[in-house]
Amino acid sequence: MKLASYRKKSPWILHYNAGGCNGCDIEILACLSPKYDIERFGMINTGNPKQSDILLVTGPVTKRNRERLVEIYAQMPEPKVVVACGACASTGGVFRGMYNCEGGIDQYIPVDVYVCGCGTRPEQIIDGVVQALAILETKTKELEESVRLNKEAIKENKQLNRRNIADEIKPVYT
Amino acid sequence: MYSLITFLFVVPVLISLLLLVVPKSLARPLVITTALLLSAISVYLFINSEGVYYFGVPAYVNDMVAVADIILLIFFGWIAIKRRSWIVGLMSLLQLGGLLYLLNTMPAHHSLQFMVDKLSLFMFLLINIISGIIAVYSLRYIDEEHCSPFRKKYFLSTIFWFIAVMNLVVSSNNLEYFFLFFELTTLASFLLIGFRKDEISVKNSLTALWMNQIGGLAILAAIFFIHHNGYGEATFSNLLANAKAETILLPLALLSIAALIKGAQMPFSKWLLGAMVAPTPVSALLHSSTMVKIAPFIILRLSPALKDTPVANVIMALTGFVFIAAAIGALSQDNFKRILAHSTIALLALMIMMAAVGTPVTITASLILVLFHGISKSMLFLNAGILEKVFHLKQSSDMDKLGESGPFTALVITIGFMSLLLPPFGAFIGKWVSIESLGTLATDKKILGALIMVAVAAGGAVLSLLYFKVMGLLIARTGNEDKIHFEKTGPFYAITTYLLLGLLLSTVVGLPLLLNNYFTPVATQISGTPVALVTEGWTMYLGAVKLPLLPMIIAFLLLPVTIVVAMFVRFKNVDRAKEYMCGEKVNYSFSSFYFSTDRATPYFAAAGVLFFVALIMVALI
């Protein structure tokens, strides 16, 4: 009875919209409804990164959104998985190449599962999450390499100060 | 013994005269030595006294007292003319008229004018020690006020003659002398509230003056009725000796009214709330630790006569109501000193209630509350003064940065609030004994007992809410820094704070000892029946009240110790994250929540007036 095997029994979800059109968001919320009912897997939609394991991101990352996305990712404790829901989150979708979009969340945070579809269906989302759970079990509690994540440990205490992780990404206000 | 007691009366007056003339460098050692001397004498007297000391004074002192009375009342009249306040003038005229009438019709003095029993010695202890510490504190505090150097000396000297007057108040037997000293405390309050001479100070000092003058008038009326009904001389001992007489209730009710006004019970609470504009040592000394304690003192003196009378029932109902009304009123305040003032009114109501019930256990509860409330509140007020002078904070909603900029003061204020609320500090034990012992009351006066128990317990819950609201502001920190640096506030402030903190903690540790050797004998002497303090296994029985020691010790570890440890604990090897604000990176500063009680305050005042009227009616019938 390893503790790691209990991670897949109670995965808590955090749902973040990084500038999308809300199509995939509606489908994610539909997963919680009686027809698809992901609560039977023990999943709860917490609104709080500090208490969740799976980050479901929709939408292409806009310039306003990128620091908040990284900040929320930083506030989630390891082990965690990121699921990019929809074409926009994976590659930018129909908005790829636009002046305000960065083209997919993997520019900023490491992604574990890409779920395709433009307006992904709940069945696809559930499938993706189940695969993500299998990956979750194999993860460790160490901080992952990421493009913009600062993981210098403070020398004396071996504790990480995660408060300023997203600082180097400057906000853009138009 | 007698010489030591006289010492306590005379020395503060001399020192106050000296302080007006000596230079500042000499004033400091003078104040410190006097404070130490007075405290030492009062402790010695309390420990080594047996029985009751009566002493009389030569006949010319009676005349001096009468003359002093008249001069005082003329001074009040002059104030009324100068400040154009018709109500002060009216009160002064009434008092002057009553006094002259009484002086003409009073029989000659026979018995002894001063009585110092264990209750007086207990009050000596409270008055001299706390006043000593506050006098030392005000040496530094008054230096930082913006006024002329002479006025600073005048402040210190007023504090010292006030100490002398307080010592005299608690030892007076003769009611006419008591009236003089009562009015002298009113004078001290008036002068010190108006110290800063701005418009609001003057207004509030006049309010304090006329409200307390009503109290003085009540005392004069009590003296009149004692003579009129033929009980002989107007002294406390005479009053207690005639406790079972027919129409004794009316003087008792009038004296209780004087006590209730001095204790700022509703509807007369406005003067205490307005007195918070005074400099902080004034608030600490007069309006929380010593002067307002005259209120439970009077009721404690009269408790053998008041016990089981309709007057006592009305007092209990009034103070139960005030306890919860003041607690609710405190939730609406933002100014830190006004929050403390409301909480003082609430706890005074509890002390008066316990004294009015009159059983030995409740008298012990009242004494416990008097002493521990004095220590805790003075510590809180002194720190309010530090907040005002060092950190320039008056509103409690500005105190949210204090946890990082002034951690020591935040810690002391937190301990002060916890000492009013949590076990095993004395105030909690007092409240506990109050609730439990009201149960014995409720066996024969069911409805009154039930109502009062609910009021006390619910008021206690509301007060806890209030204290935790303010403590929450003090404990806030960003979490950016890991180490705490205690700030330096200067020797006078720090030493007085440490002294009070030490007193508080040592009384906690020594509580069973104190209860056994010091509180119960006083209660025994007042009520006439012995109070038993028995320890059986893990429970302590005070009379019939059970104090479960083991849960209280564990509660002590879980609650006050936890909160203090929480300020210092550091988890190692644990990441630090930012607060969740939906990903934003702004810094959030906050204030607290308030209840607006404006719609309820007229009802509170009206209820208070009804109770007072009921008090008189019940005594007449």
Add this chain to the structure above:
Amino acid sequence: MNNLWVPIILIILAPLLGGLVYGFERIIKARMQRRIGPPLLQPFYDFLKLADKRKMIVHSAHAFLGIMHFVSLWFALAVLLLGGDLILVIFLHLLSTALLILAAYSTRSIFSHLGANRTAISILAYEPVLIIIAVSIFMLTGSFDAAAAFQSEQPLLYKMPLAFIALLLVLPIKLKKSPFDVAEAHQELTGGVELEFSGIFYEAVYTAKWIDYVFCYALVYLFAGNNILLGTGLIVCTFFYLNALDNSTARVSYKQMLRFSLTVSFSLAFINLLLNSLT
């Protein structure tokens, strides 16, 4: 010492019992919404998963106060089940919630503060009723001890029916269930006071919620006196009542909650107290 074993076992197993109750509640809530719902042992799976996360706190005072909230709530439950003084029990419960409020105030987070404000106001809503119930029990049994209530021959329910109804009206506030769950309003405050806790520190607050269930059901059991059957019946009825209420009502604002509690519940309990003191 024989009859101390039952309370002691109950105290030690309190988190387990509370967890089972919480799991059962989630299943009932799902079935009422025509869903399947999680397995019964889901709270324990949550517990074990949370134990496996990397430790992360906002600052030490916050995490420490959260843990002490859990410990002091367990202690309050212990005093209640061992038959201690009811005023002390209510006071300890108040103080353990106050520790949680202090923890929430100690961070500089908006949601924590709002949650703490609302929790403080909801304390104001339920404390007076509990105190009146304790005083009524004193009037009936002559002592403030819970042991006197647990061992009384005649169930207190017969003499305090209005107080029991007042208790039922006040329990949703304590347990943060609709319509009185402003303090934890998940959609508004994302959890309120529990927000900044994570991993094993969140477990302390999560388990404290389970212990709160056992505490509230123990309060309900007080009304049954010596009669085990009546006590169990009362607990089962209260359980279904709370869940039916939770799933069928919407949230009211804190002003409405305070007004309702202080007029309706307080008056019911107060009338009961007057009746008890007159007879």
